[in-house]
Amino acid sequence: MTHFTRRDFLRKLTAGGATLASYWLLSACRGGQTVVPAAPLSPTSTQSPSPTDIPPSPTAAADQAGLPTPGSQPESAPTTTTAETGPPTAAPSMQHPDMVVARGDQPEELVRQALSAIGGIERFVQPGHDVIVKPNICVAYHTYEYAATTNPWVVGSLVKLCLEAGARRVRVLDYPFGGTAEEAYARSGIQEQVQAAGGSMEIMARFKYVNTDIPQGLDLRQVDIYEDVLSADVLIDVPIAKHHSLARLTLGMKNLMGIINNRPAIHRNLGQRLADLSSRIQPTLTVVDAVRILMDHGPTGGNLDDVKQLNTLIVSPDIVAADSYAATLFGMQPSDLSYIQAGTAMGLGRSDLASLKIEEITVGG
Amino acid sequence: MADRARRKKWWRPRRWTTLRRLVQYLALLAFVVLFVWSRRGGWPASLVNIPMRLDPLTMLAHLLASRTFLAGSALALITLGLTLTLGRAWCGWLCPLGTTLDLLPLRRRRYKAAGPSDSWRSVKYVLLLTTLAAALFANLTLLIFDPLTIFFRTLSLSLWPAVDQIVTGAEFVLYGVPVLRPAISTFDGLVRPRLLPPEPVFYRYTSLYAGLFLGLVLLNLVAHRFWCRYLCPLGGLLGLLSKVAIVRREVAADCTQCDVCARVCPTGTVQPEAGYASDPAECTMCMECVAACPRGSAEFPIHLSLAERQPYHPGRRQALASLGGALAGVGLLGSGLAARRDHPYLIRPPGARENNFLSKCIRCGECMRACPTSALQPALAEAGVEGLWTPLLVPRLGYCDYSCTACGQVCPVQAIPPLSLEEKREQVIGLAYIDQNRCIPWTDNQDCIVCEEMCPVPDKAVKLELVEVLNANGQWVSVQRPHVIRERCIGCGICEYKCPLNGQAAIRVYVPNDVI
Incomplete structure (x- = not known):
């Protein structure tokens, strides 16, 4: 073995340093820290390419906001990627309901039937899509019966449906605030169901948050968002409906907090900021798990007396509408929740339940 | 042949x-x-x-x-x-x-x-x-000089946190390069769950332990x-x-x-x-x-005899001196301040307080390593000289996870008892107190419910009281103010850990109080 001299060492150190520096330069050349990496989110519904369909009036505002027509190519979309996601309601199809509310005691069947009633999973997930399912796995403390975390069978069957629709991969993630993700994934029972269904649990890495502009944001203009969520083709938001003392209820929009880094920042003026976040990250589909709901001591729970079994599932491409309906399960009005108010005002969706086409189905005996 | x-x-x-x-x-x-x-x-x-x-x-x-x-x-x-x-x-x-x-023979000639x-x-x-x-x-106390406790303490409190910092730092830099993203993601997914802490770990005075170890290595020069x-x-x-x-x-x-x-x-x-x-x-x-x-x-033949005595082998004099020294030391430590009354922040791991902890803990630091939130930290002054480098919970650095029993499981001498999850959840390791002079709803009349939200106890130990107050601008506003319900609090410290204030939290966990 030859001697490794000091000179050799310095040479290699310099070479290594130069390589690292070039990485740094390269990453600096991405052009400004706030630019989002190319995230070609395809329009969520391409089934009805005819723009001649009469759009439901509340989405007209969204159309005016520069949304591409449903038939346009997603790749040609401008760099402000909000436009690309487009609320799914912008691609209306008169035969599909705006929302399906399914009732029954078989969570897996609830998901299947509700999705087929809303137009089939194929309406949202196309072959080759990269899908992220975001349940609520906020703590590692309790099993699903305590209604602090999303029902594992709801998540599992969603994963299965996405894979059946030809999704390239389906990842499930959340960032628990109490306990480690590893522990929380296991104790919630979600990991078992997801892996059985063929999906994977992703433990959210600290370095994967990207500082992202929120062009439509009224109060929150910038936030660090998990990169994989930004670059996924489809995001399915699967909150469990439960009590929260500041937001009053944790539903679809509140569940999106799990994909950002600096959560204390969003606590002040929570309603508007949640709506701002939702304007940037619009889930393709919102599935509110109300199989069991937590009436008090949320979001952590732990007392079965606070749990109410409703055996209900709410499915809608409109996150505001889904949240609005879920609020009524707790005896509240949509307008009681600040983020629904803010979301409606921003045109992210509809909270006027009377104007929505809601299909209520009963599954099983 | x-x-x-x-x-x-x-x-x-x-x-x-x-x-x-x-x-x-x-x-x-x-x-x-x-x-x-x-x-x-x-x-x-x-x-x-x-x-x-x-x-x-x-x-x-x-x-x-x-x-x-x-x-x-x-x-x-x-x-x-x-x-x-x-x-x-x-x-x-x-x-x-x-x-x-042996790996660091700083002195070539032996x-x-x-x-x-x-x-x-x-x-x-x-x-x-x-x-x-x-x-x-x-x-x-003197087990801090045991070679295995030195080795594991250095690994737990210095080397591993440093390795984690370096790896994470490198991942942050390299993740900035878009083409490398999938590779870095895969690498992290493979390495972190197996080798590195899931959350960033922080220990007080990591450099102290590294320095002491370095000092030991430098003695190789002599x-x-x-x-x-x-x-x-x-x-x-x-x-x-x-x-x-x-x-x-x-x-x-x-x-x-x-x-x-x-x-x-x-x-x-x-x-x-x-x-x-x-x-x-x-x-x-x-x-x-x-x-x-x-x-x-x-x-190296076989012997069945006593080896020759060397002048530096201990004799009666050394034995008596050691005994006297130990006696004096124990007497002095026992009359020290720390033995008189617990330090207000001396929060011990779950189940450790009531079992003569100081006469059981061998100072190996395994619990600090196993703690997933790095809440367990080596005591410096809190437990006196006697309790140097024994574990204590520092909630501002990490909280006691309501779903975790790791410290009791890994303690090799059961100084921290191996509790079941149900037993551990009952352990009162401390009590939280709200500093009304700094708490946002109490001083600024603005909602902040973080401590209540985080409280893991089924019937929350932090309760919110809705009050109408006159704010600084002379307007009546309603605000939710947190209160700690003493008999429910287990002192896990997640409220202190998550309190959004900079610096000291507005809710702090103190040693449990027998009076309440």
């Missing part, structure tokens, strides 16, 4: 040192691997506890101080048996600290004449006797394996036992006094003036002399 000659040719004396190095590296690897997988969700505690339980010094001291015998500590008998047969082979072949020091005087060797015996005497008086020769109390214990070890070094009559063995001996115990004989209490059975001897004169 021919067969024997061939075997002799195959097994050259030099192979002994090669074999020893191999065993040393494998043992070091095994110790590090057991350390790495002592994380929560890693290997079972019975496995990861093996290293500490192999250590006869900590096990003996624990037995003396706690007056309880742990079945697991019987593993130390393996080390004792090994020593009674092969002398200090533990030091030369297995000890992770010894191997680390000739003993250059080192300090042999009388220094008695330091380790005095340290050993004082440790054991203090253990008789239920004090285990003499190779300075620590093992002069200071190590475990080496002292094994050395005393080695005096009756069966296999001991001897020099054959055909020795030409070439002085090679004295030069290569890493502990400098080969004495030219005594016919190149060595002290079995100092010999680590490293076989360097066998490999170096040109004539094969260094041998």
